[in-house]
Amino acid sequence: MKRSAVGLAEIADWHTLAAAFHHAARGKGRRDEVRCFRAALMDELSGLRRDILDGTVAVGHTRRFRIRDPKPRVIHAPCFRERVLHHAVMAHAGPVLERGLVDDTFACRPGKGTLAAVRRAAHHADRFPWYGQIDIRSYFAGIDHVRLLRLLARRFKDAGLLALFARIVDAHHDSPGKGLPIGALTSQHFANAYLGGLDRFLLERCKVRGMVRTMDDLVWWGDDKAAVRAAMADVRHSVGDELDLAVKEPVRIGRSRLGLAFCRYRVVPGASPVAAAEAALRHRAPPVGGGLSGRAHRRAGGPGRMLWRPGHHRPCRSRGMAAGASAPPASCRRARPALT
Numbered sequence: 620m621k622r623s624a625v626g627l628a629e630i631a632d633w634h635t636l637a638a639a640f641h642h643a644a645r646g647k648g649r650r651d652e653v654r655c656f657r658a659a660l661m662d663e664l665s666g667l668r669r670d671i672l673d674g675t676v677a678v679g680h681t682r683r684f685r686i687r688d689p690k691p692r693v694i695h696a697p698c699f700r701e702r703v704l705h706h707a708v709m710a711h712a713g714p715v716l717e718r719g720l721v722d723d724t725f726a727c728r729p730g731k732g733t734l735a736a737v738r739r740a741a742h743h744a745d746r747f748p749w750y751g752q753i754d755i756r757s758y759f760a761g762i763d764h765v766r767l768l769r770l771l772a773r774r775f776k777d778a779g780l781l782a783l784f785a786r787i788v789d790a791h792h793d794s795p796g797k798g799l800p801i802g803a804l805t806s807q808h809f810a811n812a813y814l815g816g817l818d819r820f821l822l823e824r825c826k827v828r829g830m831v832r833t834m835d836d837l838v839w840w841g842d843d844k845a846a847v848r849a850a851m852a853d854v855r856h857s858v859g860d861e862l863d864l865a866v867k868e869p870v871r872i873g874r875s876r877l878g879l880a881f882c883r884y885r886v887v888p889g890a891s892p893v894a895a896a897e898a899a900l901r902h903r904a905p906p907v908g909g910g911l912s913g914r915a916h917r918r919a920g921g922p923g924r925m926l927w928r929p930g931h932h933r934p935c936r937s938r939g940m941a942a943g944a945s946a947p948p949a950s951c952r953r954a955r956p957a958l959t
Contacts, residue, residue: 626777631668656700678704681696681791717729727811736881740881740886743830751847752871753867753871765796766813768785788809817854827841851872854866875888
């Protein structure tokens, strides 16, 4: 693959930085750091541009907190100035990394995402009788910096840009020489590209009949159990030796007709879990609370709603409904027609 000539000059371009500011500020306009940045926008962008071109831009300033989504995660959210930098970098570097991915990789890509991945998995489950599925143990924390930078050097040739990549990657360590921070835009794209070679290994070397990957959750299909088992052994070897990662146990090999759990949906041949979820969203009860919108009503203390993903054993709470919140009062529930 021909290396890209994208460099610091494109990232520090005024139009790129202005667009990066608007992307980073989307949905966060009321935060103090965003207001302060906007109040001195030209000075802030001018200083950021100068630091990018000089190779002295500050990186690694993050806010650390924990979430449960649904499992506990530690988030390292960059400061706003660094988020603007990340958006400017990925505006040019993102499309280059995108071109190196196979079509059946769905995380952090325009026009794809979770629902598209589930639809694709359902398509493969209808066609092929056996599947194998793996997950990477502590994926973001286990990404090796040297291997990642070597991968980026095969995609880009500008020395200044590669030096900036090295500073961004080296700003976070979960263990010596390893780890990317969950919560940074660059981490999402770098982590997605890190497994791009594994996708091609499955399709071109193992000759699997179909595959779908969303970040570190990977599933592939074959015509028989032996073929899936053989691919599983090759994948274990590639993940351990080539990427210095570990496959989470237990791995899963099974019949497609019995269904598989993928992206918190239950994928069963002949069924459409995505259509069922979308129908549930379309037929939600209308906003309540004296004419307020649903979001405004929840902010005012009104009831939230609980949405079930088909086949998932736990309900997913919509934003605005705290854990342990009580069910909506009878006056807020949609009336059911009387049976005759």
